[in-house]
Each structure stands twice: as C-alpha cells, then as structure tokens.
Amino acid sequence: MALRKYAGYAWNMISLAGMVLALTAACLIIGFLSYEGITGVEKPYLGLMTYFLFPGMLIFGLLLVPLGAYLVRNKKRKEAEEHIPPFPRVDFNDPHKRHMFIFFVIASVGFVLLVSVASLKGFEFTESTTFCGELCHVVMSPEHTAWANSPHAKVKCVECHVGPGAAWYVKAKLSGMRQLYAVAFHTYPETIETPIDNLRPARDTCEHCHWPEKFYAGRQKVFYHYAPNEQNSPREINMLINIGGTPKSAHSKGIHWHIGQKVTYIATDKKRMNIPYIRVEGRDGKITEFMDTEKPLTKAEIEKSKQREMDCTDCHNRPTHIYRAPGVEMDENFVSGHIDQSLPYMKKVAVEVLTRPYKTTEEAKATIAKEIPAYYQKNYPQVAQAKAKEIAKAVTEVQDIYGRNFFPQMKVSWNTYPNNIGHFYTPGCFRCHDGKHKNAEGRIISKDCNLCHTVLSQKQENIPEGTKPNGFVHPVDIGDEIMKTNCSDCHSAGGQDVPGGEAHKK
Ligand code: HEC
Ligand code: HEC
Ligand code: HEC
Ligand code: HEC
Ligand code: HEC
Ligand code: HEC
Structure with missing residues (x-):
C-alpha cells in the first residue's frame, strides 16, 4: 500500500x-x-x-x-x-x-x-468588545449596555481598561484568567465593586485621545426637565459650564484646574465618598491643606492614610458606563419626542413604575405593559381611547428605559454606582466643594453657584415668562436649604415628589 x-x-x-x-x-x-x-x-x-x-x-x-x-x-x-x-x-x-x-x-x-x-x-x-462585553454577557451586561449608549460607544473596552504596551496586556490577560475562572465558578461578587483599584492611570488611557493642553473656556449645556405634574410642564436650565484648562493651556482657571496641580486627598471609605482631607501642591511648590471642619482628621491619621492623586476618573468616573435616573430618561424621551408629552402625568406614572423593586427584567417589562395603560383606562378613559397608539409607544420606550438602567441579575441599577461629575443625585463635586472644607487661613473650597457654571437663562413654572433670573431658581422654594444642604441629600433620599428619590427609600 x-x-x-x-x-x-x-x-x-x-x-x-x-x-x-x-x-x-x-x-x-x-x-x-x-x-x-x-x-x-x-x-x-x-x-x-x-x-x-x-x-x-x-x-x-x-x-x-x-x-x-x-x-x-x-x-x-x-x-x-x-x-x-x-x-x-x-x-x-x-x-x-x-x-x-x-x-x-x-x-x-x-x-x-x-x-x-x-x-x-x-x-x-x-482586544474586541465582543470578547470583553459579550463573552461573559450576564456579568458584563450593565457595562456593555451603558457603554453602547454612551459618547464612547466607538472606543474599545481595552482602550480604557488596558491601554497601549505589552506589560499591561499581559497584566490584563492574567487578571482575565482569574475573571474567567470567577465567572465559571461563580466566585465573583454579584455586583462588581467600584472604584476599580488597579485601573490604569488616566494619563495612559484617557490622555491618549483627550488633550488636556487643549481644553477651552466654556461649554454651553441645556438641562431639560419636565415637572411631575398633569401637564408634564417643561423646564429648561441653560448653562455655561466653566470647563477651563490646565496651566499649559490658554485658560488655566476653571474646572480642569485640578489636573494642572498636584491635588491629593484622603478618602475614609472604599467608594471615595467621604473626603475629610485635601492637599494641593501648586506649580510654585506651595502646599495648601484643606480639612473637613465637621469631621477633621488628626495629624496621626493623616500620616498613616494613603493619599490618592486626583486624575480624570475622580470626576469622570462614568465616562461611558453611564446609568441614568428614570426621571432624566423620561426628560430625554419627552425632548426627543419619543414619548408624547401631552399624556397627563406621564412622567410621574412612568418614574413610579420604573423605581419599584423587580426580581427580573421580564417581570418589570410585564408590569410596565400592564400598569401604564391601566392608569389611563382608570383615570383618563378618553385619553386612553384617543391616544391608544401614543400610550403603546410610551410603554415600549419605558420598557427600554428599564432595560438600559436596571440589571436585576447583577443587582445593578442606575443608582448603584455614584456619578461624580455634578452634584445632583450624588455628592460629586460637593464631596470637597461643600463649603465645609477649610485651610489654616480659613479659606474654604468654594460652593459658590457661579464658580463652575453660570445660568444663562431658565424656563420654569415659577419664573414669569420674559424675566431673566439672577442665578438658579429652584422649582419649589426651599429657602436657604439650597446652600446649606447638599442637593443629593434631598434628590437621592427624598420623598415621593423628588424625581429619582423614591428608589432610595427601599
Ligand atoms: C472611555 C473609557 C472606557 C471604556 C471604553 C470602557 N470602560 Fe469600563 N470603566 C471605565 C472607568 C473609568 C471605570 C471605573 C469606574 C470607577 O472606578 O468607578 C470603568 C469600570 C468598569 C467596570 C466596573 C463596574 C462599573 O460599572 O464601574 C466594568 C465591569 C467595566 N468597566 C467593563 C467594561 C467593558 C466590558 C467595556 C467594553 C464594552 C468597557 N468597560 C469600556 C472606563 C471605560
Ligand atoms: C480611543 C480614544 C478615547 C479614549 C481612550 C477616551 N476617550 Fe473620551 N472621547 C473620545 C471621543 C472620540 C469623544 C467624543 C464623542 C462625541 O463627541 O460624541 C469623547 C468624549 C469624551 C467626553 C465628553 C462626553 C460628552 O458628554 O460629550 C468626556 C468627558 C470624555 N470623553 C472623557 C474621557 C475619559 C475620562 C477617558 C478615560 C477614562 C476617555 N474619555 C477616554 C475618545 C476617547
Ligand atoms: C475636577 C473634576 C474633573 C477632572 C479632574 C477632570 N474633568 Fe473633565 N470635565 C469636568 C466637568 C465638570 C466637565 C463638564 C461636564 C459637563 O458639561 O457635563 C468636564 C468636561 C470634559 C470634557 C468635555 C469637554 C467639552 O467641551 O465637552 C472632556 C473631553 C474632559 N472633561 C476630559 C477630561 C480628561 C481627559 C481629564 C483628565 C486629564 C479630565 N477631564 C479631568 C470635570 C473634571
Ligand atoms: C478631592 C477634592 C475636590 C473635588 C472632588 C473637586 N474639587 Fe474643585 N477644587 C478643589 C480644591 C482643593 C480647589 C482649590 C480651592 C482653593 O484653592 O481655594 C478646587 C478648585 C476648583 C475650582 C476653581 C479653580 C480656579 O482657581 O479657577 C473649580 C472651578 C472647581 N474646583 C470645580 C470642580 C468641579 C466641577 C468638581 C466636580 C466635577 C470639583 N471641582 C471636584 C478640590 C476638589
Ligand atoms: C464645584 C463646582 C460646582 C459648584 C460650586 C456648583 N455646581 Fe452646579 N453643577 C456643576 C457641574 C459640573 C454640573 C454639570 C453636571 C452635568 O454635566 O451633568 C452642575 C449642574 C448643575 C445644575 C443642573 C442639574 C441638572 O441635572 O439639571 C444645576 C441646577 C446646578 N448645577 C445648580 C447649582 C447651584 C444652585 C449651586 C450653588 C449652590 C451649584 N450648582 C454649585 C458644578 C458645580
Ligand atoms: C430640601 C430639599 C431639596 C434640596 C436641598 C434641593 N432640592 Fe431640588 N427639588 C426638591 C423637590 C421637593 C423638588 C421637586 C419639585 C418638582 O419637581 O416640582 C426638586 C426639584 C428640583 C429640580 C427639577 C427636577 C425636575 O425633574 O424637574 C431641579 C433641577 C432641582 N431640584 C435642582 C436642585 C439643585 C441643583 C439643588 C442643590 C443646589 C437642589 N435642587 C437642592 C427638593 C430639594
């Protein structure tokens, strides 16, 4: 043969x-x-x-x-x-x-x-997002979903999580093996904890695409809201945000001032929410220390605590895994016309259904499909008949809102991870800028409402048409609470009327 x-x-x-x-x-x-x-x-x-x-x-x-x-x-x-x-x-x-x-x-x-x-x-x-985001699809579904709906949807996971260079590739793959094992044998914590301690420093990742030298003075941004009333009354806050630059750029003042100096801080909790001590080393070498006047640290405590140097992710901790409050999602759906704004109490009803606890996504979607039409049948039978199509469309959109922001299998919902960029739902900037951090000379880290942004115009039920308010007007009169209390104390733990507040009571 x-x-x-x-x-x-x-x-x-x-x-x-x-x-x-x-x-x-x-x-x-x-x-x-x-x-x-x-x-x-x-x-x-x-x-x-x-x-x-x-x-x-x-x-x-x-x-x-x-x-x-x-x-x-x-x-x-x-x-x-x-x-x-x-x-x-x-x-x-x-x-x-x-x-x-x-x-x-x-x-x-x-x-x-x-x-x-x-x-x-x-x-x-x-290196692909298929590998990172879909292979372990249950575990990564919150991050993958949020990423896909974010400004960074075209940026691969590895560009922020690994970055260039062989050393970090190997490091990432080794940690990946551990993760694969963790997924296979269910040893991972159910909800992934943040901040990620071993995240690669932002200057090796973010700064590959963003150029701190080239930040410019301001950015205009309009915040759209709708009142939780029968008319879903539209509200608008038109702001100029004082982006600012680093000392290398033309505008060395403003929000990005922090990355031009060496700002380090001590956080007493894992989530970095409580920051009693901040140290600034100016470019001239001058050192200024700020201390929380209500919960100061002793000298010994400062010496033995680890300090973290502030970088992009201390403020932009959610550049791509952005989960939005049900109220904010509803606002965006009204602005874009995806949901008919003329449906009475639409915002209030949707936010209420969305923030109930559910065991599964299917259960939530079924409840939404049942309760929203039932509400109109019961309270507005004429609307239910005349606007059946609009109500059906609203149901689909509200179900999508749930799918984008709630992940019961991973015990993740929109408010699991604090977003540090503003100060509305979580303390964010007010972790330091709460008007209670002082240095030895008595200077405070400012909470001045015009430090970071200027209100250009505002539209609201309690502002007469045609008047230009001098600074932000709160929709309900809360007196001097606006300066004394952090917004997030009411807006994330408040009563029924506060958008997004309901979820926290549970
Ligand atoms: C624009 C940069 C960027 C991209 C792109 C990105 N991430 Fe992230 N990711 C971050 C940052 C920053 C954090 C840290 C958040 C923190 O520490 O609070 C994070 C956190 C995470 C976490 C921890 C849990 C959480 O929600 O914070 C997971 C898991 C994760 N990313 C997975 C992914 C996956 C999967 C992809 C791709 C589909 C991806 N990331 C793409 C920047 C990015
Ligand atoms: C591979 C390139 C790349 C990397 C890495 C990257 N970004 Fe971006 N980023 C972009 C692009 C492109 C846009 C503009 C998207 C647009 O205009 O729609 C953007 C937009 C942004 C915006 C503005 C978002 C908005 O609301 O308009 C912020 C803030 C931002 N990035 C922060 C970060 C941070 C923080 C990191 C690191 C964790 C990072 N980026 C990493 C490419 C990148
Ligand atoms: C002290 C907090 C803070 C730090 C630190 C910080 N940023 Fe920002 N950044 C902001 C805020 C606040 C805005 C305005 C956000 C908005 O308008 O929603 C912003 C806006 C941006 C934008 C969008 C600019 C635009 O014109 O739309 C980019 C891009 C950006 N930052 C990238 C970075 C990068 C990269 C780093 C690290 C080198 C960084 N930021 C560090 C707070 C910070
Ligand atoms: C870890 C603490 C910390 C956090 C968090 C923080 N800041 Fe600051 N910020 C400081 C300190 C310290 C100063 C300097 C205060 C001084 O010297 O009077 C400062 C100063 C500023 C200034 C004035 C800079 C100048 O001189 O023009 C702006 C604007 C600012 N911060 C915006 C923000 C914004 C917006 C956020 C949230 C996205 C934020 N900061 C979060 C610590 C912080
Ligand atoms: C340290 C900086 C800083 C200070 C001080 C500050 N803000 Fe802001 N504020 C921000 C940033 C950053 C945003 C934008 C967040 C975003 O882009 O989502 C914001 C957003 C807002 C918004 C829009 C929120 C929304 O979602 O509609 C209002 C209203 C507001 N600020 C009011 C105030 C008032 C009132 C004060 C004074 C008590 C104040 N701010 C002080 C940084 C600051
Ligand atoms: C004492 C509690 C309290 C504090 C503190 C507070 N708010 Fe409010 N806020 C409310 C209540 C109650 C409403 C609901 C009123 C409504 O929507 O008709 C509200 C509504 C709002 C709305 C309208 C939201 C929407 O979806 O229409 C904005 C914007 C707002 N607050 C901004 C702020 C900012 C910014 C701060 C901090 C500088 C702040 N609030 C501090 C209680 C508070």
Missing part, C-alpha cells in the same frame, strides 16, 4: 490519531475563519473555539505524529528486527525521502501560516 509506505514509522495508532486531529482542526479553523470573513459576524463562543481551542488541537495533533513515529522506531531499534541507526538518514538522492522532505516543508509553511493567522486573530479578538 503506497500510503503506508509513505507514512513509514508514522503508520501507527498514535500518529494516525494525531493526523486526524490536526486535519480536523485545520479544516475547522479554515471553515470558521472563512465563515467569519464572509458573513462579518463575530460570535464570542465561536471565536473562543476558532482562535484558541482548534489551534491548540492542531498543535497537539501535529505533536502526536512524530511522537508515535519515534516510539515505533525506537521499539524496532531495540528489538533489532533490522539495523536502524540512532538518527534518521537524510538522503535527497532517494526519491521517497526527497518527496517526504518537500511535503514536510510545504506542510510546515502551511501550518505556521494557519497558526499565525489564528493567533493574530486571537489577539485581535481578546
């Missing part, structure tokens, strides 16, 4: 099994690579097999072939059936050996090519 003659010592069970394995793996890799090339879809589990499992199988199979041949040859040599020299003779004058050699070279080149393509694709694959 010609085949057997060609195979020589490799004609044994081990080598043959190896050949079958290698051939199958090669066919599978080629098959799946071309499937992906033709259709352009990347499936996470298929990727895991094509780039890691099958190449492993291929290499293992190919190792079995010489192993089997070696064992047979060795056995024959020992048994001395024929005279076999210790090393094989390579004689190109023997046509059989010559053909074998050519076959070997061609096969090796093919093999190296195939494994290189697979491992290159494999590297690319481990």
Whole structure:
C-alpha cells in the first residue's frame, strides 16, 4: 500500500490519531475563519473555539505524529528486527525521502501560516468588545449596555481598561484568567465593586485621545426637565459650564484646574465618598491643606492614610458606563419626542413604575405593559381611547428605559454606582466643594453657584415668562436649604415628589 509506505514509522495508532486531529482542526479553523470573513459576524463562543481551542488541537495533533513515529522506531531499534541507526538518514538522492522532505516543508509553511493567522486573530479578538462585553454577557451586561449608549460607544473596552504596551496586556490577560475562572465558578461578587483599584492611570488611557493642553473656556449645556405634574410642564436650565484648562493651556482657571496641580486627598471609605482631607501642591511648590471642619482628621491619621492623586476618573468616573435616573430618561424621551408629552402625568406614572423593586427584567417589562395603560383606562378613559397608539409607544420606550438602567441579575441599577461629575443625585463635586472644607487661613473650597457654571437663562413654572433670573431658581422654594444642604441629600433620599428619590427609600 503506497500510503503506508509513505507514512513509514508514522503508520501507527498514535500518529494516525494525531493526523486526524490536526486535519480536523485545520479544516475547522479554515471553515470558521472563512465563515467569519464572509458573513462579518463575530460570535464570542465561536471565536473562543476558532482562535484558541482548534489551534491548540492542531498543535497537539501535529505533536502526536512524530511522537508515535519515534516510539515505533525506537521499539524496532531495540528489538533489532533490522539495523536502524540512532538518527534518521537524510538522503535527497532517494526519491521517497526527497518527496517526504518537500511535503514536510510545504506542510510546515502551511501550518505556521494557519497558526499565525489564528493567533493574530486571537489577539485581535481578546482586544474586541465582543470578547470583553459579550463573552461573559450576564456579568458584563450593565457595562456593555451603558457603554453602547454612551459618547464612547466607538472606543474599545481595552482602550480604557488596558491601554497601549505589552506589560499591561499581559497584566490584563492574567487578571482575565482569574475573571474567567470567577465567572465559571461563580466566585465573583454579584455586583462588581467600584472604584476599580488597579485601573490604569488616566494619563495612559484617557490622555491618549483627550488633550488636556487643549481644553477651552466654556461649554454651553441645556438641562431639560419636565415637572411631575398633569401637564408634564417643561423646564429648561441653560448653562455655561466653566470647563477651563490646565496651566499649559490658554485658560488655566476653571474646572480642569485640578489636573494642572498636584491635588491629593484622603478618602475614609472604599467608594471615595467621604473626603475629610485635601492637599494641593501648586506649580510654585506651595502646599495648601484643606480639612473637613465637621469631621477633621488628626495629624496621626493623616500620616498613616494613603493619599490618592486626583486624575480624570475622580470626576469622570462614568465616562461611558453611564446609568441614568428614570426621571432624566423620561426628560430625554419627552425632548426627543419619543414619548408624547401631552399624556397627563406621564412622567410621574412612568418614574413610579420604573423605581419599584423587580426580581427580573421580564417581570418589570410585564408590569410596565400592564400598569401604564391601566392608569389611563382608570383615570383618563378618553385619553386612553384617543391616544391608544401614543400610550403603546410610551410603554415600549419605558420598557427600554428599564432595560438600559436596571440589571436585576447583577443587582445593578442606575443608582448603584455614584456619578461624580455634578452634584445632583450624588455628592460629586460637593464631596470637597461643600463649603465645609477649610485651610489654616480659613479659606474654604468654594460652593459658590457661579464658580463652575453660570445660568444663562431658565424656563420654569415659577419664573414669569420674559424675566431673566439672577442665578438658579429652584422649582419649589426651599429657602436657604439650597446652600446649606447638599442637593443629593434631598434628590437621592427624598420623598415621593423628588424625581429619582423614591428608589432610595427601599
Ligand atoms: C472611555 C473609557 C472606557 C471604556 C471604553 C470602557 N470602560 Fe469600563 N470603566 C471605565 C472607568 C473609568 C471605570 C471605573 C469606574 C470607577 O472606578 O468607578 C470603568 C469600570 C468598569 C467596570 C466596573 C463596574 C462599573 O460599572 O464601574 C466594568 C465591569 C467595566 N468597566 C467593563 C467594561 C467593558 C466590558 C467595556 C467594553 C464594552 C468597557 N468597560 C469600556 C472606563 C471605560
Ligand atoms: C480611543 C480614544 C478615547 C479614549 C481612550 C477616551 N476617550 Fe473620551 N472621547 C473620545 C471621543 C472620540 C469623544 C467624543 C464623542 C462625541 O463627541 O460624541 C469623547 C468624549 C469624551 C467626553 C465628553 C462626553 C460628552 O458628554 O460629550 C468626556 C468627558 C470624555 N470623553 C472623557 C474621557 C475619559 C475620562 C477617558 C478615560 C477614562 C476617555 N474619555 C477616554 C475618545 C476617547
Ligand atoms: C475636577 C473634576 C474633573 C477632572 C479632574 C477632570 N474633568 Fe473633565 N470635565 C469636568 C466637568 C465638570 C466637565 C463638564 C461636564 C459637563 O458639561 O457635563 C468636564 C468636561 C470634559 C470634557 C468635555 C469637554 C467639552 O467641551 O465637552 C472632556 C473631553 C474632559 N472633561 C476630559 C477630561 C480628561 C481627559 C481629564 C483628565 C486629564 C479630565 N477631564 C479631568 C470635570 C473634571
Ligand atoms: C478631592 C477634592 C475636590 C473635588 C472632588 C473637586 N474639587 Fe474643585 N477644587 C478643589 C480644591 C482643593 C480647589 C482649590 C480651592 C482653593 O484653592 O481655594 C478646587 C478648585 C476648583 C475650582 C476653581 C479653580 C480656579 O482657581 O479657577 C473649580 C472651578 C472647581 N474646583 C470645580 C470642580 C468641579 C466641577 C468638581 C466636580 C466635577 C470639583 N471641582 C471636584 C478640590 C476638589
Ligand atoms: C464645584 C463646582 C460646582 C459648584 C460650586 C456648583 N455646581 Fe452646579 N453643577 C456643576 C457641574 C459640573 C454640573 C454639570 C453636571 C452635568 O454635566 O451633568 C452642575 C449642574 C448643575 C445644575 C443642573 C442639574 C441638572 O441635572 O439639571 C444645576 C441646577 C446646578 N448645577 C445648580 C447649582 C447651584 C444652585 C449651586 C450653588 C449652590 C451649584 N450648582 C454649585 C458644578 C458645580
Ligand atoms: C430640601 C430639599 C431639596 C434640596 C436641598 C434641593 N432640592 Fe431640588 N427639588 C426638591 C423637590 C421637593 C423638588 C421637586 C419639585 C418638582 O419637581 O416640582 C426638586 C426639584 C428640583 C429640580 C427639577 C427636577 C425636575 O425633574 O424637574 C431641579 C433641577 C432641582 N431640584 C435642582 C436642585 C439643585 C441643583 C439643588 C442643590 C443646589 C437642589 N435642587 C437642592 C427638593 C430639594
């Protein structure tokens, strides 16, 4: 038999099994690579097999072939059936050996090519958002969903979580192995905890794309709200936000002043919410220390505590995993016209249904589909009839709001992770700018309402049309509480009337 003659010592069970394995793996890799090339879809589990499992199988199979041949040859040599020299003779004058050699070279080149393509694709694959966000889809669903709806939806997970350079790649993959294990054996904490302690410093990630030297003076932003009343009355706060720059840029004052100095602080809790001590090392080397006047630290406590240097993520801790309050989502749906603003009490009803506790997403969606139409049937039968289509559309949108901001399997909802960028639902800037942090000379870290932004105009029920308010007007008169109490004390733990407040009572 010609085949057997060609195979020589490799004609044994081990080598043959190896050949079958290698051939199958090669066919599978080629098959799946071309499937992906033709259709352009990347499936996470298929990727895991094509780039890691099958190449492993291929290499293992190919190792079995010489192993089997070696064992047979060795056995024959020992048994001395024929005279076999210790090393094989390579004689190109023997046509059989010559053909074998050519076959070997061609096969090796093919093999190296195939494994290189697979491992290159494999590297690319481990860098992809499919890999990061979908492979462990339950665990990562909150982050993946929020990311996909954010300004960074086109920025890959690894660009913020790993960044450039081989060292962090290896570090990330090692920690990835641990995570894979944690997912497989359910040892991860149910809700992922933040802040992430070993997040790569922002200057290696954010600053690759954002250029602190090029921040400019201001950014105009309009905050749209709707009152929780029958008319869903529209409200507008038109603000100029004092973005500012670092000392390297033209505008060295304003919000980004912090990254131009060395600002370090001590937080007494894991979430970095309580900040009793802040130290500023100016560019002239002058050191200023600010202390919480209500909960000061002793000198000894300051010395033994670890200080954190402020960077982008101390304020922008949610640049992409942005979860929004139900009230804010409703406001945005009204502005964009996705939900009909003329439906009476629409905002109030939706926020109330959204903030109830649910065990599963299905349960929440079913309740939304039942209760919103039922509310109008009961209280506004005429509206229910005349605007049946608008109500049905509202139901779908409210269900989507739930899907984007509540993840019962991971015990994550919009208010699980504080957002530090403002001061509305969580203390944010007011962790330091609460008017209670003083230095030795008595200067406080300012809470002046015009330090960070200026109200350009405002529209609200309690502001007569045509008047220009001097500073922010609160929709209900709360007296001097506006300066004395942090907004988030009412807006995240308040009563029924406060948008978003309900959720915290549970
Ligand atoms: C624009 C940068 C950026 C991108 C892109 C990004 N992340 Fe993040 N991510 C962050 C920052 C910053 C934090 C830290 C939040 C903190 O410490 O409070 C974070 C936190 C997380 C957390 C911890 C839990 C949480 O919600 O804070 C997970 C999990 C996570 N990211 C996964 C992902 C996945 C998966 C992707 C891709 C689909 C991704 N990230 C893309 C910046 C990013
Ligand atoms: C790979 C490039 C890249 C990286 C890395 C990156 N960003 Fe961005 N970022 C962008 C782009 C592009 C936009 C503009 C999106 C737009 O205009 O819609 C943006 C927008 C922003 C905005 C404005 C969002 C808004 O509401 O308009 C902020 C704030 C921001 N990034 C902060 C960060 C922070 C903090 C990090 C690091 C954790 C980071 N970025 C990492 C590319 C990047
Ligand atoms: C002291 C808190 C703080 C720090 C530290 C900080 N930022 Fe900002 N940044 C802000 C605020 C507040 C805004 C305005 C947000 C808004 O308008 O919603 C902003 C706006 C931005 C914008 C959007 C600018 C625009 O014109 O829309 C980008 C991009 C940005 N920051 C990137 C960064 C980067 C990169 C770093 C780190 C080098 C950083 N920031 C550090 C608070 C901070
Ligand atoms: C860790 C504490 C800390 C946090 C958090 C913080 N700041 Fe500051 N900020 C300071 C300190 C300290 C100063 C300097 C006060 C002084 O010297 O009078 C300052 C000064 C400022 C200034 C004035 C800069 C100048 O001289 O022009 C602005 C504007 C500002 N912060 C905005 C913000 C905003 C917006 C946020 C939230 C996104 C924020 N800060 C969060 C500590 C903090
Ligand atoms: C240390 C900086 C800082 C100070 C001081 C400050 N704010 Fe703000 N404020 C911000 C930032 C940053 C935002 C924007 C957050 C965002 O883009 O989502 C904001 C947003 C707001 C908004 C819009 C909130 C919304 O979601 O509609 C109002 C209203 C507001 N501030 C009022 C005030 C009032 C009143 C004071 C004085 C008691 C004050 N701010 C003091 C930084 C500050
Ligand atoms: C003493 C409690 C309390 C404090 C402190 C407080 N608020 Fe309010 N706020 C309320 C209540 C109650 C409402 C609901 C009134 C309504 O919507 O008709 C409200 C409504 C609002 C709204 C309208 C929201 C919407 O969806 O229409 C804004 C904006 C607002 N507050 C901003 C602030 C800011 C900014 C601060 C801090 C500088 C602040 N509030 C501090 C109690 C408070």
